[in-house]
Structures are given as C-alpha cells and as structure tokens.
Amino acid sequence: MRIALAASALxxxxxxxxPAVADTPKQGYYIDPAxxxxxxxxxxxxxxxxxxAACMVKGSDGKLVQSSSIYTAKSKRISIKKGAFSxxxxxxxxDAYGGSPKRIQAKITGKFTNGKAKGTYEITTAGYxxxxxxxxxxxxxxxxxx
Numbered sequence: 433m434r435i436a437l438a439a440s441a442l443x444x445x446x447x448x449x450x451p452a453v454a455d456t457p458k459q460g461y462y463i464d465p466a467x468x469x470x471x472x473x474x475x476x477x478x479x480x481x482x483x484x485a486a487c488m489v490k491g492s493d494g495k496l497v498q499s500s501s502i503y504t505a506k507s508k509r510i511s512i513k514k515g516a517f518s519x520x521x522x523x524x525x526x527d528a529y530g531g532s533p534k535r536i537q538a539k540i541t542g543k544f545t546n547g548k549a550k551g552t553y554e555i556t557t558a559g560y561x562x563x564x565x566x567x568x569x570x571x572x573x574x575x576x577x578x
Contacts, residue, residue: 455515455544455545455546455547456477456544457477457512457515457544458477459473459474459475459476459574460472460473460572460573460575461473461571461572461573461574462544462548462549462569462571463576464549464567464569464570466567467485467488467565468484468485468486468501469483469484469485469486469549469553469567469569470483470484470485470569471483471542471549471569473512474509477512478511478512479510479511480504480509480512480519481509482504482506483503483504483519483540483553484501484502484503485501485503485553485565486498486499486501486565487499487500487501487502487525487562488562489561489562490563496565499561500528501525502523502524502525502536502553502555502562503524504519504523504524505523505524508521508522510540512544515543515545516543516544517540517551518539518540518541518542519538519539519540519541520538520539520540520556521538522535522536522537522538523535523536523537523540523555524536525560536557536560537555537556537557538553538554538555539552539553539556540552540553541553547570547571548568548571549568549569550566550567550569551566551567552564552565552566552567553567
C-alpha cells in the first residue's frame with residue numbers, strides 16, 4: 433500500500449513539474465498585435481506559410497516603435513516539427529521608396545503552446561537596427577478579418 437501511495441505521489445509531482453509541451457497548431461492566423469507579428473499556418477498544419485513582423489527600433493524615450501516590416505517570401509515555407517519551428521535565412525523588407533524589397537538575414541523561432549504561437553525574431557544583417565523581439569500571438573482563425 434505504501435509503495436502504491438509513494439508511486440502515486442511521485443507521478444503527481446512529475447506531472448506538476450513537467451514543462452509545457454508543444455501543441456499541434458491549427459490552420460490559420462496567430463497574431464500578436466503589440467509586436468505586429470502574423471504567423472500563418474498551412475491547411476495541413478505542417479508548415480508556416482508566412483511570417484510577418486515589424487522591424488522594431490528603440491525610440492528616443494527607450495520604447496520600441498515600428499520602423500518598417502519584414503516578411504518571408506511567398507515561396508518560403510517553414511516546417512513545423514513537434515509543434516515548433518525555426519528559420520535562419522532570407523526575409524524581405526520593403527523599400528522605403530516603392531522599389532523592390534531588400535533581402536536581409538533573420539532568425540525566427542516559434543512554438544505552439546496553449547493555443548498561441550510564441551517565440552522570437554531578430555535581424556542578423558549588419559547595419560539594421562531592428563531589435564530582437566519576443567512575441568506571443570493568439571489564434572484568430574482561418575479568416576481573421578471576418
């Protein structure tokens with residue numbers, strides 16, 4: 433009897449101490465309005481179809497403000513494995529004067545947990561002052577605009 437109680441207590445402690453496990457994402461949009469992040473998941477839920485975010489810079493008051501935006505190319509799909517994704521490569525940043533977008537390097541990470549996409553992104557190309565940003569976007573559905 434004592435062994436069974438001890439095993440039950442250890443199992444309960446083990447469950448309470450277990451870290452959050454990544455979820456399988458839903459098809460559609462995960463949006464963090466504060467950091468302007470949009471993570472769009474494909475219909476088969478195995479890839480990030482598009483990652484869009486703001487290039488955040490520190491203003492004169494020390495607060496982060498949007499400078500421009502970044503996004504993955506339409507042809508780029510980021511694989512989701514065990515509820516997480518990561519990408520280190522080329523992203524696009526619009527040209528301020530309406531020309532072709534510039535190709536810059538970025539590092540993007542994310543994990544789907546508790547109905548949210550959480551992660552970080554940063555620009556790794558020298559000369560860009562975008563700050564590393566953490567995001568936590570909630571699920572908005574397949575068609576968030578209505």
